Amino acid sequence: MGLDPHALRLYLVTDRALCAHHGLVETVTEAVRGGVSFVQLRDKDATTSDRIALARALKHALRDTPVPLVINDDLEAAIVADVDGVHIGQGDISAADARARLGPDKIIGLSCDTPEHVRAADPDIVDYLGLGTVFPTDTKSDHKPAIGFDGLAELAALAPCPTVAIGGLKQGHAARTLAAGCDGIAVVSAICGQPDPFAAARALRTELEETP
Incomplete structure (x- = not known):
């Protein structure tokens, strides 16, 4: 264990549909060039074999960078593609089982x-927590009710390991996200849905770096 919290500072969650204009790999490559420090491959509609292929392409694109690559929910794809890890939800495989595998x-x-979820997280098993949904978002239809920045601060204060905020976050939200106690901000459409992923990532990164 021992993920550097700074790796979570600008965390990109992919959306293949939003990345269609530039393509997923090109979007991620440009976003990392602009300052993204962590990438999660999320594609709920893909098969495991699709995710493996996408993960291998992203892994190749990121090979000369320090940026970690994890896969959302699909442990098999993460193992076969040999990426840096996995991101799981409360209804997926247990963290203990994922660690064993x-x-x-x-x-x-x-x-x-919820506070209960955070309190139950074992820092000897889990490297970081994704906290939210902060705001409603169109990129994830099954999210729980939004918690806002007050709810985010409540969860961050309880967290036993590094944290990243997620859910409808965009440029202009960095200061309040960090003030709530999170180590970073996770975005989807704020980068994937933009005409210039490099410029979008650079603007977000600048905002984060200028936040006291």
Whole structure:
């Protein structure tokens, strides 16, 4: 264990439909060039074999960078593609089972949207927590009710490991996200849905770096 919290500072969650204009790999490549520090491959509609292929392409694109790559929910794809780890939700495989399958050196992220979830997270098993949904978002139809920045601060204060905020976050939200106690901000459409992913990532990164 021991994920550097700074790796979570600008966390990109992919959306293949939103990335269609540039393509997923090109969008991620440009976003990382602009300052993205962590990438989660999320594609709820893909098959495991599709995710493996996408993950391998992203892994190749990120090979000369320090940026970790994890896969959302699909442990098999994460193992076969040999990416840096997996991000799981409360209804997926348990963190303990994921750790048993992945071994001690891979990254495990866990989504938490209630104080009970955060308190139950074991820092000896989980590397970081994804906290939210902060705001309603069109990129995830099954999210829980939005918690806002007050709810985010409540969860962050309880967290036993590094945290990243997720859910409808965009440029202009960095200061309040960090003030709530999170180590980073996770975005989807704020980068994937933009005409210039590099410029979008650079603007977000600048905002984060200028936040006291």
